[in-house]
Amino acid sequence: MAVSEEQVIRGVGHSVKRFEDGRFIRGRGNYFDDITLPGMLHLEFLRSPLAHARINGIDTSRAEAVPGVVAVVTGELLAQHNLAWMPTLSGDTQAVLATDKVRFQGQEVAAVIAESAYIAKDACELIDVDYEPLEAVTSPQQALAEGAPVIRDEKEGQTSNHIYDWEAGDKTATDHAFAEADKVVSLDTFYPRCHPAPLECCGCVADVDPATGKTTIYMTSQAPHAHRTLFALVAGIPEHKIRIISPDLGGGFGNKVPIYPGYVVATAASLLIGRPVKWVEDRTGNLISTGFARDYHMHGELALKEGRITGLRVNMLSDNGAFFADAQPTICKAGLFHIVTGSYDIPAAHVETEGAYTNKAPGGVAYRCSFRVTEASYLIERLVQNAAYELGVDPADFRKQNFIKPEQFPYKSATGFEYDSGDYGAAMEKTLEMLGYDDLRREQAEARAEGRLIGIGLASFTEVVGAGHGAEYKIAGLRMNDGAELRIHPTGKAVLKLSVKSQGQGHETTFAQIVAEELGLQPEDVEVQEGDTDHTPYGLGTYASRSTPVSGAATAMVSRRIRAKAQKIAAHLLEASEEDLEWQQGKFVVKGAPEKSTTIQDIAFAAYTNIPEGMEGGLEGVYYYDPPNMTFPFGTYAVVVEIDRGTGAWKVLRCVAVDDCGVRINPMIVEGQIMGGLTEGFAIAAMELIDFDEEGNCIGANLMDYLIPTAWETPKFELGETVTPSPHHPLGAKGVGESATVGAPAAFVNAVVDALAYAGVRNLEMPVTSDKVWAALQEAGLAE
Ligand code: MCN
Ligand code: CUN
Secondary structure, three states, X not given: OOOOOOOOOOOOOOOOOOOOHHHHXXXXXXXXXHOOOOOOEEEEEEEOOOOOEEEEEEEOHHHHOOOOEEEEEEHHHHHHOOOOEEEOOOOOEEEOOOOOXXXXXXXXXXXXXEOOHHHHHHHHOOOXXXXXXXXXXXXXXXXXXXXXXXXXXXXXXXXOOEXXXXXXXXXXXXXXXXXXXXXXXXXXEEEOOEOOOOOOOOEEEEEEOOOOOOEEEEEOOOOHHHHHHHHHHHHOOOHHHEEEEOOOOOOOOOOOOOOOHHHHHHHHHHHXXXXXXXXXXXXXXXXXXXXXXXXXXXXXXXXXXOOEEEEEEEEEEEEOOOOOOOOOOOOOOOOOHHHHHOOEOOOEEEEEEEEEOOOOOOOEOXXXXXXXXXXXXXXXXXXXXXXXXXXXXXXXXXXXXXXXXHHHOOEEOOOOOEEOOOOHHHHHHHHHHHHOHHHHHHHHHHHHHOOXXXXXXXXXXXXXXXXXXXXXXXXXXXXXXXXXXXXXXXXXXXXXXXXXXXXXXXXHHHHXXXXXXXXXXXXXXXXXXXXXXXXXXXXXXXXXXXXXXXHHHHHHHHHHHHHHHHHHHHHHHHOOOHHHEEEEOOEEEEOOEEEEXXXXXXXXXXXXXXXXXXXXXOOEEEEEEOOOOOEOOEEEEEEEEEEOOOOOOEEEEEEEEEEXXXXXXXXXXXXXXXXXXXHHHHHHHHOOOOEEOOOOOEEOOOOOOOOOOOOOOOOOOXXXXXXXXXXXXOOOEOOOOOHHHHHHHHHHHHHHHHHHHOOOOOOOOOOOOHHHHHHHHHHXXXXX
């Protein structure tokens, strides 16, 4: 059972191939749609064709008469069970099925439960809804204008479409900085609505057992424990009678954080009918009704004095759709948008935000960004580039001048964050070196002389990921901390159970590596289990790149706790005192007597068979980790583009990305995360757009209209790294899952703007499509 001396434990820092891929590449993944239960029924929604209309009546009789239809559920029926409305994660209410009005196109109006999904779908078309169309409100400016129709007129005291005001920072100090400035640079920009669009849409199988009362819901959930608690609170089902199983997920990207009407109606239907009910969302349903992203109108101003940024002022207007359903910590009305000071040492900043209801789908925040960090990062990185142009200095030099310096960490930002660690200059230098920046700037000038337009864009982002700590960061009253439960079996094989839930991030591999690192087991000997609330410890789930910062820390801590017990057993086995033992990876050795040692495997066996007098048997534990702070990963990205003066099309010549996420547990998986994130960041900058016409019709309701990138469009990425450990994380790791999507959009847009900046162009709006570039070329007299 002994581990040979030479055997390397593949713990932290090893690019272990992903264990989960064995089943995925064999087509043996287990998704919710693979689940078929005896007697299972199928649910389909009738969705509203109108963005805003009063419902005068719903006639379900024709649908009910269809053979195979078991029930037609309307909001009125749900209202009898007090389920027509549900609370949102931002403390608002959201219609499960429309009762009084429809408030966005695609809103769920009624549901048909039938023997097959096809019957249900056909029957939906036989439901007659008497709509009285109302004026549609499709922008927050329109929503807040005098005389706009009040969308949420069902809410007591709601007389306008205003949702919230929120601010951060010091207004007086900021005003002062602007009064003293020798230059002010401002930018108005819009971060448009886009959508995470995971490969697998949402859905569930709800199974309420009439005999036992146990409710089992197989659902596409990034946060199964939080969802179970909310189900218990809202539906009044005792929590121990609810079991949520989040099986393999085909991507999430934030889309699977909110609770959607589909889960609620399927569960209510199963309860009422006494048979399992499956709901499978189609692509259009996913794109038009589930958690969208962004939709932020931003105005930013930098106060500049002697080449330094002395102040930042931001006004933001957010379009939240028909229900304020952002998934975000309760105290943060605009998420973590106040990270907008970014990587810069800005002494004074003030951020004012306002949210508005519109006749659009609810649920903003999702899509690979820790609660509005992308919007913030985009704004500051665009502003900083423009400031460099106005000062006539190089954008890289201007950033370096204004970066928070390594010796300033932990750094208190003007909007209230405490950055844990960073070395922004190092990441920047590495990027410039990989890029060959100085040569490239020369080539850019030469190319321009020949009439070619080349642009170089930089973005030095700082993220804030890994929420909590639990005292301040709560969602719907639930503290943001997470658990890990570890059991070492007698033969030294382990099972690790987690509260977080992978959607493709490789947790089964990386978390096993953390145990491997701490206990000297091989990662293959650790099975990682997630997603089943009956069998995993409590915690708030996977989003905001929080799995490594929170559950990763819990895993390290529970492993250390077990190691401490193992040391006691080792002392007993070696007949030595505990203090005389030294831990070497995988074994305890008697100090000064290297021949006297016992392996973790031997200790595990003894834990069940040969324990010291008075000790409790077994080798297992659970740890709930409440992080003292968030982690602040960062990096510098650089993009080089060339613009076609004949069409406005731009192509990416280079994309260099240097990331610092502290200690990397699995470098290969981290690189995979970054490449995926860069692809999405590129797509947001270049093509992804959920738009609406004046009547509130969603343009972007299918993958012909909503463009997601394929391998064909995706540029080649060159990756680099620096390592600045987080001082408060037990392994020094920071989250990384969203970094690239946060940092990349500004780098791409900055590159295109940079190609045209010499001709006075200062802004292009995302997605930067060729027609927008073409218009800019024409205006600047550069079109060919
Ligand atoms: N990792 C590591 N070393 C670090 C940091 C992370 O080895 N210093 C590893 C982790 O152990 C994990 C992966 O990288 O295997 C991502 O870790 P982390 O940054 O902790 O993020 P989460 O696991 O919490 O994942 C969430 C994040 C979010 S919020 C979105 S959105 C997103 C993303 O991950 N959605 C994804 N990446 C995705 N990747 C895939 N394939 N699919 C999604 O839906
Ligand atoms: Cu906001 S996308 Mo991820 O945090 O699930």
